Amino acid sequence: MSEYPRYGQDEPYEPYPQYGQYPQYGQYPQSEQYPQYPPYQQYLRYEQYEQASRLVRPFTITGGRTEPSRNIFTLITIVTATASVRAGPGLQREHLRALDLCAAPAAVAEIAAHLDLPVAVTKILLSDLLDQGRITATAPAQGSGGPDIALLEKVRDGLARL
Amino acid sequence: MPGSDTDAPSAVKILVSGGFGVGKTTLVRSISEIAPLRTEEVLTASGADVDDLCGIEEKTTTTVALDFGRITLFPDLVLYLFGTPGQQRFWFMWDDLALGALGGIVLVDTRRIDVSFSAIDFFEKRGIPFIVAANCFDGRQAYTAGQVRQALALGPDIQLHAFDARDRVSCRDTLRTLVDHLVERVSRTP
Numbered sequence: 340m341s342e343y344p345r346y347g348q349d350e351p352y353e354p355y356p357q358y359g360q361y362p363q364y365g366q367y368p369q370s371e372q373y374p375q376y377p378p379y380q381q382y383l384r385y386e387q388y389e390q391a392s393r394l395v396r397p398f399t400i401t402g403g404r405t406e407p408s409r410n411i412f413t414l415i416t417i418v419t420a421t422a423s424v425r426a427g428p429g430l431q432r433e434h435l436r437a438l439d440l441c442a443a444p445a446a447v448a449e450i451a452a453h454l455d456l457p458v459a460v461t462k463i464l465l466s467d468l469l470d471q472g473r474i475t476a477t478a479p480a481q482g483s484g485g486p487d488i489a490l491l492e493k494v495r496d497g498l499a500r501l
Numbered sequence: 502m503p504g505s506d507t508d509a510p511s512a513v514k515i516l517v518s519g520g521f522g523v524g525k526t527t528l529v530r531s532i533s534e535i536a537p538l539r540t541e542e543v544l545t546a547s548g549a550d551v552d553d554l555c556g557i558e559e560k561t562t563t564t565v566a567l568d569f570g571r572i573t574l575f576p577d578l579v580l581y582l583f584g585t586p587g588q589q590r591f592w593f594m595w596d597d598l599a600l601g602a603l604g605g606i607v608l609v610d611t612r613r614i615d616v617s618f619s620a621i622d623f624f625e626k627r628g629i630p631f632i633v634a635a636n637c638f639d640g641r642q643a644y645t646a647g648q649v650r651q652a653l654a655l656g657p658d659i660q661l662h663a664f665d666a667r668d669r670v671s672c673r674d675t676l677r678t679l680v681d682h683l684v685e686r687v688s689r690t691p
């Protein structure tokens with residue numbers, strides 16, 4: 340005769356083994372207490388949370404600001420450092436790195452890539468530098484007026500020389 | 502523009518688009534004078550844009566990464582090529598990417614044309630002129646130009662160009678095809 344209870348034979352069924360290393364009957368959480376598998380929406384929320392915290396961190400560099408002081412920068416606005424001033428009030432390490440990166444004219448997208456920061460954060464840092472006169476900004480060649488035949492011809496001629 | 506400096510060049514951009522793995526980065530790498538750079542932007546999608554996915558009405562932020570290259574055309578004019586992300590769903594909301602683009606190149610892999618549909622859609626919706634460039638993956642095209650045109654439902658005014666993204670000259674010629682098209686398009690409209 341087996342010393343172990345067989346399922347359905349000896350009621351009430353006690354889970355085994357019962358040597359103290361497992362929770363005693365009643366200590367197991369009721370099934371409602373087990374964490375439910377989150378529905379798909381909750382996975383998404385978690386993902387969003389993760390992403391949000393990943394995104395929020397860079398904005399601490401900007402002192403929590405999420406908008407630049409001037410909304411003039413685009414991905415291809417060219418920024419150029421005006422002087423090699425190395426320090427100043429309110430300049431963070433990232434500002435100085437950005438200044439170094441635009442010692443030669445460079446697009447906002449390039450500065451962002453080299454800083455390894457989102458474009459939005461980079462624009463805020465650059466607007467600080469522009470406010471202080473440490474950089475100049477050159478607007479994209481194509482203005483908001485739409486296509487410009489002279490510009491397109493110039494691009495065409497430039498490509499023909501490559 | 503405040504703080505404008507006449508000595509610095511100004512820039513133009515062209516978008517290189519198409520589904521995942523169609524050769525966008527390869528094209529940028531082939532023709533760029535710098536190794537392709539990668540940058541990302543934080544985008545906010547409204548509930549309406551995401552609820553087909555998950556049924557929740559709320560704003561969601563997402564990062565979109567793209568790679569880009571640079572071609573100095575003249576001392577005072579620089580061309581940037583932006584490869585749009587192939588697998589991310591939200592890049593088309595990146596206004597700064599779309600605004601002011603001279604034009605776009607939609608890359609298609611003729612063995613799986615469908616992955617580039619949404620790129621065509623994007624340019625059409627944004628009113629950005631574009632050409633379609635079919636990448637020769639096996640050194641040849643699997644389908645004729647007519648078949649590709651039909652599959653993509655391309656109008657007769659949209660140019661279809663065959664090229665190899667690994668070849669610099671071929672990439673340059675693709676860019677030239679686009680810009681010739683842009684020049685012609687502007688000269689046509691009075």
Ligand SMILES: Nc1nc2c(ncn2[C@@H]2O[C@H](COP(=O)(O)OP(=O)(O)OP(=O)(O)O)[C@@H](O)[C@H]2O)c(=O)[nH]1
Nearest residue numbers: 521522523524525526527587636637638665666667
């Ligand atoms: N044979 C051949 N292979 C190519 C060509 N263009 C790209 N490839 C290859 O195709 C693969 C994908 O190319 P990518 O340039 O990374 O494609 P992508 O569009 O940037 O891809 P995602 O950024 O992931 O959307 C790489 O392994 C390339 O080497 C081509 O013209 N011919």
Ligand SMILES: [Mg+2]
Nearest residue numbers: 525526568584
């Ligand atoms: Mg790529």
